Amino acid sequence: MADTVLEVKQLTKRYDDLLAVNGISFEVHRQEIFGILGPNGAGKTTTLEMIETLRPIDSGTVVLDGLDVTTQAQEVKRRIGVQLQASSFFDKLSLKELLALFGEMYDRRVDPLALLDEVELRDKARSYVVQLSGGQKQRFSIAAALVNNPVILFLDEPTTGLDPQARRHLWGVIRRIRSEGKTIVITTHYMDEAEELCDLVAIMDHGNIVAHAPPQELIRNLIGKGFTKERVERLANLEDVFLDITGHTLRDE
Amino acid sequence: MRLKGKLAIAAFKMFFRQKEAIIWTIALPLFMIFLFSFVDFDSLGTVSLGIVNHSQDTVLLSRLRTVKTLKIHTGDESEELAQLKKGERVLVLVLPGSFEPGAKDTLTLYVNAEKPQESQAGRMMIQRVLDEMAFQRVNVPRPELRAEMVNSRNLTYIDFLLPGIVALSIMQGGIFGVSFSFVILKKRGILRRMLATPMSPSDFISAQVVMRLVVLMVQTAVMVGAGVWVFKIHFIGSLLDMLVVAVLGGVIFLAIGFALSGISKSEDQVAPVANIISLPMMFLSGVFFSRASLPGLAYVVTGFFPLTYLADGLRDIATEGATLTMIWPQLIGLTVWAVISIVLAVKAFRWE
DSSP states (O other): OOOEEEEEEEEEEEETTEEEEEEEEEEEETTOEEEEEOSTTSSHHHHHHHHTTSSOOSEEEEEETTEETTTSHHHHHHHEEEEOTTOOOOTTSBHHHHHHHHHHHTTOOOOHHHHHHHTTOGGGTTSBGGGSOHHHHHHHHHHHHTTTOOSEEEEESTTTTOOHHHHHHHHHHHHHHHHTTOEEEEEESOHHHHHHHOSEEEEEETTEEEEEEOHHHHHHHHHHTTOOOSSOOOSOOHHHHHHHHHOSSOSOO | OHHHHHHHHHHHHHHHTOHHHHIIIIIHHHHHHHHHTTOOGGGGGOEEEEEEEOSSOOHHHHHHHTOTTEEEEEOOHHHHHHHHHHTSOSEEEEEOTTOOTTSOOOOEEEEOTTOHHHHHHHHHHHHHHHHHHHHHHHTOOOOOOOOOOOSOSOOOHHHHHHHHHHHHHHHHIIIIIIHHHHHHHHHTTHHHHHHTSSSOHHHHHHHHHHHHHHHHHHHHHHHHHHHHHTSOOOOOSOHHHHHHHHHHHHHHHHHHHHHHHHHOSSHHHHHHHHHHHHHHHHHHSSSSSOGGGSOHHHHHHHTTSHHHHHHHHHHHHHHHOOOTTTTHHHHHHHHHHHHHHHHHHHHHOOOO
8 A cells, every 4th residue: 555644543532521532543545535434423523623733632643744743733734735614714805815815824825726727616716705606615615725735635524515416526626636646534424425435434433433444345344244225226316316307517607 | 924914915805895894984983973063062052142122222232242152032022032931042131222332221131040050141241241331431441351262272072072983983993893703703614724724823813903903093094084174173183193092092992802702602792792891981981972071980980991091092182282292191091901901812812
């Protein structure tokens, strides 16, 4: 396997009585798409925020691109791209201005239009964030996460609330960014998304990693245990029907 | 430094692209002054005098008209007495047909018994005018009072009001402007997103503070300009001194705004606290009316309000032409408040 970009060991976070993250460990390798799955409240976001230096680590270590997240937080921030769950951007600054400003926060002169090209938003360069659709907002926050040409990109539930067309489109954007050499850590509670997109997944529940393998391997293991779905495998599902009728074209532009 | 500059430029763009910002910082304060300019508070100190003239004389009437405190109405006796009964006149003077200035005569003066102070003052003024005319007629030399006019610029209510409104706008811009905008930045995860970058949070704060201070200087200058050219106020101070005081006051209210945004999670939480702090000052700090009419303890306590120091300081500069050294008590008061509020802001402010 390729070299390790992120190494998490015994990571723990406790809120009063709640053990939000319970000594989890995993590794992410270069150019991998690593999925952290789990129901709401499983500890996905807390895990990400500890890795992103946004939340103090109670115990355990996180080494990112050879840097310790606790002691070298500032240097870590320079190497990561962050898309936070449900976070927004300033009003009254255009996408172009916002990207330039975020670039300055990393002491970089960025080319906003090139970044917007990356997420197919060049024609919205002069728009404000409030004027964007849900899918466009998520793509824009990915563009903002790319201003510092990060080694690793963290996407926290980027497709939550998007329609099937916008989700698929975003998957395409994420795959392309990976193909350009980036490593991506993504959280989701859509299993089809993880199966489609991730090379490796860690399933979290109650602060623990309860499974950790490539999606296909997890599926084979389950079938190997003699699992069969109650209903006969269908050749299509309702989402296929929906996409067949409404098409794959994006609706938000 | 480059980042601070870029952040400040971005802050200006964000501020001035909001239409509400212009309305709140410039249009609304000017509109308030405009409204109050119609209220004729200056008439409050006058004595309304009705004159019923049965004589041929016009000298007494014209002499009485030169007394500014008297507001003269003329009419026939029944009309004027009716007005007196309605409370529209304080005094009604009747000149008999035989009246001649300076001649011995008896004039009837009807007095509104409900207004003893005003009628007393009015009587003295009428008596003085009559005496002068009598002395003139007999040519008796008499000692003359030569009045040295001090501070006789005849300040109008708008002269008093405008510096107060400037101070009030600085307070509102600081307390409400900062606390609301930061609570929103916090609630929408914008501050958090910035914490994920290597930028120092203090750079962001200082850019915001610089932007707000520049805005309040512009606001002060525009209002003084409008005061001088549109509302014709008597402005004899230094605009530069006013800006210094405005910035010092601005620091206090910006810091209070930051402190409030630290203890609140949403706009709904911030609004009542901001109102509790600002409303008493709005009405008791001598913005609209002089604090001199407040009862003893209230007068003393309100004297320590930051808005009182700010309004008094600005007003002394604008209307009395005071220099910064002359308003040292206000400057000390403002400085103490600035220190207190900055300490509070540092302790209370939270990024998340």
